[in-house]
Amino acid sequence: MTGTLLIAQSAVIIGGIGFLVGIVLIWASIKFAVETNPLVEDVIEVLPGANCGACGYAGCSDFADKVVSESAPIDGCPVGGFDVAKQIGSKLGQEVIEAESIYPFVRCNGGVHCIDKIDYVGIDDCRAVMMISDGEKGCTYGCIGRGTCVRACPFGAMSMGDDHLPYINKNLCKGCGICVDECPNEILVMSRESESEHVLCRSHDKGKLVKSVCEFGCIGCRICAKNCPEDAITVTDFLAQIDQEKCSHCGLCIENCPQKSIVTTSTTLEAAA
Amino acid sequence: MEDVSLFAIAINGIFVKNFLLVQFLGLCSFLGVSKETKSATGMSAAVMFVMIMASTAAFLIYTYLLQPFGLTFLSTISFIIIIAALVQLVEFIIRKYSPPLYRSLGIFLPLITTNCAILGVVILNVRLEYGFIESIFYGFTAALGYTMVMLLMSAIREKTSVLNVPAPVQGIPHAFFITSLLSMAFVNFFGVIRT
Numbered sequence: 001m002t003g004t005l006l007i008a009q010s011a012v013i014i015g016g017i018g019f020l021v022g023i024v025l026i027w028a029s030i031k032f033a034v035e036t037n038p039l040v041e042d043v044i045e046v047l048p049g050a051n052c053g054a055c056g057y058a059g060c061s062d063f064a065d066k067v068v069s070e071s072a073p074i075d076g077c078p079v080g081g082f083d084v085a086k087q088i089g090s091k092l093g094q095e096v097i098e099a100e101s102i103y104p105f106v107r108c109n110g111g112v113h114c115i116d117k118i119d120y121v122g123i124d125d126c127r128a129v130m131m132i133s134d135g136e137k138g139c140t141y142g143c144i145g146r147g148t149c150v151r152a153c154p155f156g157a158m159s160m161g162d163d164h165l166p167y168i169n170k171n172l173c174k175g176c177g178i179c180v181d182e183c184p185n186e187i188l189v190m191s192r193e194s195e196s197e198h199v200l201c202r203s204h205d206k207g208k209l210v211k212s213v214c215e216f217g218c219i220g221c222r223i224c225a226k227n228c229p230e231d232a233i234t235v236t237d238f239l240a241q242i243d244q245e246k247c248s249h250c251g252l253c254i255e256n257c258p259q260k261s262i263v264t265t266s267t268t269l270e271a272a273a
Numbered sequence: 274m275e276d277v278s279l280f281a282i283a284i285n286g287i288f289v290k291n292f293l294l295v296q297f298l299g300l301c302s303f304l305g306v307s308k309e310t311k312s313a314t315g316m317s318a319a320v321m322f323v324m325i326m327a328s329t330a331a332f333l334i335y336t337y338l339l340q341p342f343g344l345t346f347l348s349t350i351s352f353i354i355i356i357a358a359l360v361q362l363v364e365f366i367i368r369k370y371s372p373p374l375y376r377s378l379g380i381f382l383p384l385i386t387t388n389c390a391i392l393g394v395v396i397l398n399v400r401l402e403y404g405f406i407e408s409i410f411y412g413f414t415a416a417l418g419y420t421m422v423m424l425l426m427s428a429i430r431e432k433t434s435v436l437n438v439p440a441p442v443q444g445i446p447h448a449f450f451i452t453s454l455l456s457m458a459f460v461n462f463f464g465v466i467r468t
Contacts, residue, residue, distance in 0.1 A: 009342050017334065017351050021358040032365035034372075131440075 039068045039091065046087040048079045052154050054176030068092070075099060079155075079174040102175045104168055105191045108143035109200035109261065111164040113215035130184045138213030141203040143187045152182035195244040196265045197253065204237040211259075218261040224253035277403070279410055284466050286414030292390045293422045294452070294459040299390030303423065304448050306381050308434075313427035314420075315374040316381060319367065321416035323359045323385055324394050328412030330355045331395040332405055352395045360385045390419060426451065 043064035051059040055076045057066055066072035067088060074096055075085035082098045089096035120129055120136040126148035134140040145164035157172035158179060166179075166188075180188045191198070199218055203210050207219030220238030232246035233253060240262070242253075253262050292298045299320075306316040331352050339345050364382050368375045375382070385391065394415050398408040429451050438447055 006344075010344055010347055013338055013342065013344060014347060014351060014354075017338075017354055021354055025358055025361055028362050028365045032369040034368050127440075 037068055040064050042091045043067055043088055046080075046084055046091065047077060048084065050079050050154060052079060052176055052178060054078045054174075054178060078102075078176045081174065100192045100194060102190045102192050103170055103173050104149075104175075104177065104179050104188045105198060105265070106143065106166055106168070106187055107189055107198070107200060107202045108141075108165065108187050109216040109263075110137065110139055110142040110214050111145055111161070113163070114139050114142050114217070115213050117213075127184045135185070139203050139205070139210070139217060141185070141201075141205070142214065142217075144185060149179035149183050149188060153179050191265075192244075195247075196249060197242050197244075197247050197251075197262060198265065199240045199242060199262050201259075201261045202239065204239050206238055210238070216260055219259055221258060223256050223258060224262060227252045227256045277401075277407060279407070281466050282403075282407060282411050283414045283417075286411055287418040287421065288459065288462040289465055291418045291422060291459050291462075292393060292415050293419055294456040295462075296393065298393040299388045299419065300452075302381050302384055302388050302390075303419075303426065304445060304452075305384070306378065307423055307426040307448070308430055309377075310424065310427040310431060312374075312377040313423040315367075315371075315378055316385075317416070317420035317423045319363050319378070319382065319385060320388065320390070320419055321413070322363055323356065324391055324412040324416040324419075325409060326359050327352070327356050327391055327395050328398055328408045330359070332398060332403075332408040335399055336405075348399060349392075349396070352392060356385075356391050356395070390415070422455065425455065 040061075044061050047060040047064060049060050053059065055063045055072065055078065057063040057072065060077075063072060063077060067074060067076065074088050074092065074094060075082070077084050077088075081101065082096070085096045115138040116136050117138045118133065118136050120132065122128055122132075124146055126135075126144040126146040129135050129144050129146055135142075135144045137144060143165055145160070145166075147160045147166065149166050150158040150160055154176070155172050155174050157169045157174070158166050159169070161167050175190070177190055180190055187202070200216065201210075201214075201218035203214070203217050205217075207221060210217035210219050218239050220235050220240070222235050222240075224240050225233040225235050229250060229252065230246045230248050232243045232248075234241050234243070240253075242262075249264070251264070254264065286292075290296055293300065293303050302316060302320070306312050331348075334351055334355065335345070335348055339347055339351065360383065363385070364375075367378070367382065394412050398411055401411075403411055426448075430448065433447070433451070442450070
């Protein structure tokens with residue numbers, strides 16, 4: 001009997017406290033209500049909800065807030081891309097023009113073709129390797145190949161190839177640029193889809209040194225620059241650079257490069273697939 | 274109940290049994306919000322409000338509701354309900370009157386609910402058998418101690434943010450180092466008053 005009474009008393013008291021507290025909170029929520037713009041809710045609904053921060057704001061809701069108050073661009077969400085921008089535009093009654101999608105690009109063809117200068121044993125992470133004498137590779141500019149970018153990708157769009165270089169799956173890549181920020185050696189760079197010719201090296205070392213450590217590194221021989229009919233290639237500090245505005249995609253530089261440092265993205269994508 | 278003077282309670286709450294550095298309660302909000310003085314001040318004010326209100330409400334409920342019916346075993350659950358409700362109330366008020374503070378506190382505002390320092394205060398009030406005035410005063414002084422350490426910590430972290438700290442120690446590990454040093458300093462208050 002006392003047990004039942006105890007349970008009843010407990011239930012009444014806890015229930016009573018909860019009831020009172022609930023009434024006070026309902027009153028407070030009406031008294032201190034904050035008016036929010038319903039447009040913000042509409043925009044949040046359209047956004048992908050990845051909260052990755054690639055837009056430069058704290059999260060999707062913050063971005064939505066800024067878009068509605070017109071301090072952020074409508075196409076500011078790289079994850080949603082054009083589709084989301086179009087939907088936000090229709091909610092806000094604005095026209096959106098499609099921009100070309102951008103992808104990260106690996107500016108190194110070293111990997112297993114580049115010799116190791118030390119035998120690294122330790123944490124399997126590029127940043128950890130970087131702390132020890134600028135990495136384990138003979139080339140201090142090259143890809144370390146421990147996959148920090150692959151693990152950083154929130155969309156699973158990257159994978160490490162057999163040649164110890166990261167590959168990007170364009171179907172999954174949203175162009176958020178998180179991998180570019182995570183790479184400790186600045187190997188990755190965002191490039192537009194139409195920019196198809198790339199120098200797969202960023203070593204500024206002299207040709208002789210590059211040749212001694214890497215099979216495919218740019219040695220600054222200027223053959224590509226001499227062969228380019230559009231004068232799109234310049235060689236500064238022993239590294240060729242392609243001016244994407246001038247490039248006509250003729251492929252002469254690719255044919256003539258003795259080190260095979262220059263490629264078109266179409267071939268690297270095939271390797272990934 | 275022993276004869277406890279308000280002065281002893283104050284010294285206890287602020288220095289000798291400082292919630293953050295001696296009892297290690299409420300560390301998540303401490304490490305999370307002490308990066309800049311502005312948000313540390315806001316957090317401290319919110320904690321102070323909730324601590325005083327929770328001490329008051331918990332004392333009333335414990336003395337006039339739970340004790341007469343012999344239901345003191347319900348104290349923890351009812352205290353949690355009260356604290357959660359108070360935090361919700363504070364959130365409403367801050368959101369209405371100070372949106373920038375609301376944004377800078379972010380996730381740590383609802384975290385006051387699970388801030389063990391607040392539950393610690395109300396449970397200690399019960400355990401030390403403090404009266405009405407003493408309970409409120411202990412809540413107030415405990416919050417003062419929390420505020421003082423928050424401000425100290427945020428000042429140190431703001432000053433040391435420009436230092437060239439080795440990468441593995443940056444951020445939270447760095448904060449833990451500072452906390453341990455401050456904590457060692459506070460150990461010196463042991464025995465200042467007889468408890």
